[in-house]
Amino acid sequence: MTVFKGFEEIVREKVSLGPLTTFKIGGPAEYFLQPRTEEELAAVLVRCGEEKLDVHVLGGGSNVLVPDEGVTGAVIQLEPKGFGGFAVVEGELVRAGASLGLPKLVRSAAEAHLSGVEPLVGIPGWVGGAVRMNAGGAWGDIGQVVERVQVMDARGQVFWRDRDDLAFGYRRSNVAARFVLAAELRLAEDDETRIAKFMKEIWFAKKNAQPMSNRSAGCVFKNPRGMSAGALIDQCGLKGTKIGGAIISRKHANYIVATAETKAEDVKKLIELILDKVNEKFETVLELELEIW
Numbered sequence: 483m484t485v486f487k488g489f490e491e492i493v494r495e496k497v498s499l500g501p502l503t504t505f506k507i508g509g510p511a512e513y514f515l516q517p518r519t520e521e522e523l524a525a526v527l528v529r530c531g532e533e534k535l536d537v538h539v540l541g542g543g544s545n546v547l548v549p550d551e552g553v554t555g556a557v558i559q560l561e562p563k564g565f566g567g568f569a570v571v572e573g574e575l576v577r578a579g580a581s582l583g584l585p586k587l588v589r590s591a592a593e594a595h596l597s598g599v600e601p602l603v604g605i606p607g608w609v610g611g612a613v614r615m616n617a618g619g620a621w622g623d624i625g626q627v628v629e630r631v632q633v634m635d636a637r638g639q640v641f642w643r644d645r646d647d648l649a650f651g652y653r654r655s656n657v658a659a660r661f662v663l664a665a666e667l668r669l670a671e672d673d674e675t676r677i678a679k680f681m682k683e684i685w686f687a688k689k690n691a692q693p694m695s696n697r698s699a700g701c702v703f704k705n706p707r708g709m710s711a712g713a714l715i716d717q718c719g720l721k722g723t724k725i726g727g728a729i730i731s732r733k734h735a736n737y738i739v740a741t742a743e744t745k746a747e748d749v750k751k752l753i754e755l756i757l758d759k760v761n762e763k764f765e766t767v768l769e770l771e772l773e774i775w
């Protein structure tokens with residue numbers, strides 16, 4: 483492999499991306515790389531630039547739909563061992579690596595008697611993806627506790643962005659650098675039992691309302707201002723609608739769930755159908771929350 487000569491230990495060709503996503507759908511990456519250190523990542527990015535390769539960044543794969551034909555260029559996922567650490571920096575300040583899974587972040591914080599990340603219960607992504615798109619929900623979001631974020635730009639330069647310079651909104655942030663490497667979160671000391679109780683409350687509320695055990699990428703659309711995307715889809719009578727192997731969940735209309743036979747194309751067609759029906763009935767254009775590669 484001449485393109486990534488010298489990186490043989492961390493690159494593989496034609497890696498199926500489906501298993502790396504929560505939808506479990508999608509074709510291969512031309513090149514799949516898992517850098518273990520900042521230096522390796524920087525060198526990989528420089529090489530991608532020299533070779534003029536498209537770069538896709540993959541975290542936990544819980545908010546992306548990979549096309550059936552796969553993606554050309556490089557898909558880069560920060561290796562979990564190298565970038566998945568959790569540490570209490572001092573007192574109530576913790577540092578979480580970009581590849582730390584949110585369930586582990588929530589558990590580790592609770593074990594340290596620190597409260598603030600419970601709203602992330604039930605969200606299967608990783609810290610990097612969560613910061614990039616300000617993951618959260620009715621109980622709060624990660625942006626509320628972010629103190630600073632360590633990022634790397636497309637040329638491999640690493641820097642920190644502080645709270646004053648960060649903006650988090652509904653499922654979006656102004657963290658535009660190529661990679662989030664880590665985030666420091668300002669939590670609050672609390673009683674472990676109280677934290678556990680809150681976590682349980684959120685978990686049960688989500689389990690009742692959302693198809694948590696099905697293959698999906700979470701909510702497909704953002705809620706339009708003052709409205710619920712799920713309610714609009716439901717009022718179009720679309721719950722249970724199926725195209726190929728993709729189904730609009732009967733439990734929560736803003737979820738498309740997949741079976742072993744589902745193709746990305748089925749999901750895309752179902753998305754088109756929802757967009758058309760909601761626009762026709764409510765003159766509202768829904769905006770995608772999940773990302774189609």
Ligand SMILES: Cc1cc2nc3c(=O)[nH]c(=O)nc-3n(C[C@H](O)[C@H](O)[C@H](O)COP(=O)(O)OP(=O)(O)OC[C@H]3O[C@@H](n4cnc5c(N)ncnc54)[C@H](O)[C@@H]3O)c2cc1C
Nearest residue numbers: 539541542543544545607608610611612617618661662700
């Ligand atoms: C069952 C289920 C429930 C969910 N519930 C919620 C919920 O309640 N609230 C919510 O907000 N989301 C929810 N989601 C969606 C998803 O878990 C979140 O959006 C999560 O933050 C995505 O993180 P990820 O690591 O999986 O990102 P990915 O899906 O891998 O990537 C998402 C985006 O972030 C970018 N990205 C990933 N890692 C990095 C990085 N290190 N640096 C820079 N960019 C990066 C990717 O390029 C892509 O643009 C749910 C998903 C599922 C499957």
